[in-house]
Amino acid sequence: MADPADHPPVVDEGVADAVGGDPDPRTAPTTGRPHRETTAVRGGRSGSGEALAPVLWASSTFVTPTVADGRRLATSTTAERFYSRHGNPTTADFESLVAELEGAECARAFSSGMGAISAVLMGLCSAGDHVVAQRQLYAGTQLLLQTVCPRFHIDVTWVDATEPGAFAAAVEPGRTVVVFAETPANPRLDLVDLEELGAIAGPLTVVDSTFATPLGQRPLEYGIDLVVHSATKGMAGHNDATLGVVAGSRELLDWLWSFAVLQGACASPFDAWNGIRGLRTLAVRLDRQCASAAALAEVLEVHPAVCDVRYPGSPNHPQHDLARRQMDRFGSMLTFDLVGGMDAGVAFVEAVEVLQPASSLGGPETLVTHPASTTHVNLSPEERSANGIGDGTIRMSVGLEHIDDLIADLTNALEASGDPAR
Numbered sequence: 001m002a003d004p005a006d007h008p009p010v011v012d013e014g015v016a017d018a019v020g021g022d023p024d025p026r027t028a029p030t031t032g033r034p035h036r037e038t039t040a041v042r043g044g045r046s047g048s049g050e051a052l053a054p055v056l057w058a059s060s061t062f063v064t065p066t067v068a069d070g071r072r073l074a075t076s077t078t079a080e081r082f083y084s085r086h087g088n089p090t091t092a093d094f095e096s097l098v099a100e101l102e103g104a105e106c107a108r109a110f111s112s113g114m115g116a117i118s119a120v121l122m123g124l125c126s127a128g129d130h131v132v133a134q135r136q137l138y139a140g141t142q143l144l145l146q147t148v149c150p151r152f153h154i155d156v157t158w159v160d161a162t163e164p165g166a167f168a169a170a171v172e173p174g175r176t177v178v179v180f181a182e183t184p185a186n187p188r189l190d191l192v193d194l195e196e197l198g199a200i201a202g203p204l205t206v207v208d209s210t211f212a213t214p215l216g217q218r219p220l221e222y223g224i225d226l227v228v229h230s231a232t233k234g235m236a237g238h239n240d241a242t243l244g245v246v247a248g249s250r251e252l253l254d255w256l257w258s259f260a261v262l263q264g265a266c267a268s269p270f271d272a273w274n275g276i277r278g279l280r281t282l283a284v285r286l287d288r289q290c291a292s293a294a295a296l297a298e299v300l301e302v303h304p305a306v307c308d309v310r311y312p313g314s315p316n317h318p319q320h321d322l323a324r325r326q327m328d329r330f331g332s333m334l335t336f337d338l339v340g341g342m343d344a345g346v347a348f349v350e351a352v353e354v355l356q357p358a359s360s361l362g363g364p365e366t367l368v369t370h371p372a373s374t375t376h377v378n379l380s381p382e383e384r385s386a387n388g389i390g391d392g393t394i395r396m397s398v399g400l401e402h403i404d405d406l407i408a409d410l411t412n413a414l415e416a417s418g419d420p421a422r
């Protein structure tokens with residue numbers, strides 16, 4: 001990676017203050033530092049005045065009163081009132097709220113999780129650089145690393161993230177620029193030891209923390225350099241926004257900005273607004289989802305049609321101790337295998353009624369996917385297995401429906417999966 005100091009982006013201190021700024025005296029608690037759950041409810045409203053709801057700035061452009069203002073704002077990494085590809089007041093509110101929740105100096109929002117991830121990888125790496133990535137990743141990230149990075153002569157070494165020391169062992173001093181991890185990881189909910197990852201010296205460490213959200217874990221506290229999220233998921237939380245975000249140091253985010261502003265994957269202000277709205281209720285949604293996920297895991301763990309249930313909050317998860325160490329909440333995702341394989345998987349998703357077959361996660365609705373017959377149908381069983389996907393693997397995003405309805409529908413669909421002719 002080129003040294004950010006080679007091309008220092010122009011930072012307008014005045015605007016920077018407006019983004020980060022001191023807490024609004026009307027909303028800052030008078031005693032101590034608020035809990036993250038409180039920050040999530042109260043933050044992200046720098047320009048809202050007396051309004052309780054955040055203000056949505058839909059404008060794509062802003063008047064620049066003088067030529068000098070235009071010149072200054074055009075190159076400022078924090079210009080939120082210049083042109084909305086560069087920055088936008090509503091988007092900046094979302095970014096500063098995420099930064100606060102992650103314990104980061106700042107954050108940058110993108111049009112999707114993949115917008116954020118591609119900005120990190122393509123913005124930080126140049127031809128000849130080397131990336132270490134874990135084998136089991138969200139399929140989009142994996143494809144980016146497998147098919148796009150080689151076209152730009154960025155080499156990738158894949159590691160088994162659950163093997164202690166695997167990331168550090170794959171680092172090539174002087175050549176590895178990024179170590180990319182995802183935890184909990186898609187689809188088998190394997191965990192990466194954040195303490196071990198954060199101790200790697202040299203390359204930048206990046207963690208996709210989508211499955212956890214900032215109220216589930218905070219990778220930056222372990223020395224990770226950048227945390228990325230598909231805020232489309234739990235953070236926005238209602239299946240009505242497509243949004244990504246990266247949080248970390250101002251130096252790194254300023255550096256990324258120079259790429260992001262040309263990449264053009266800027267967040268839509270409306271989706272950023274939906275992101276703020278989602279964060280306000282994230283704590284209660286997540287608590288409910290975690291409780292339901294734990295209850296469903298218990299049902300699945302003793303069901304004869306099921307094997308290999310994975311939920312980080314379950315004592316039976318192989319990395320449960322690690323989950324307890326580094327996660328505050330265990331998340332809304334669980335994965336299990338149907339002993340009946342492919343036919344059982346198809347029968348299961350066709351039998352659900354309260355649960356719904358759909359991709360995505362972290363929203364109010366409980367969603368199930370059978371990757372072998374849908375998202376990963378074009379891969380061979382061997383290729384699927386390398387991605388942690390068996391013929392009978394079901395991935396479930398637990399929503400907010402009544403737990404009794406979820407258990408009843410799950411049990412019914414499991415019975416149907418054991419008897420595809422039913």
Ligand code: PLP
Pocket residue numbers: 112113114115138140182186208210211229230231232233242243244360
């Ligand atoms: N990271 C993870 C872990 C995901 O599950 C997803 C999407 O499912 C993404 C990134 C990509 O996010 P988006 O769909 O917002 O681009």
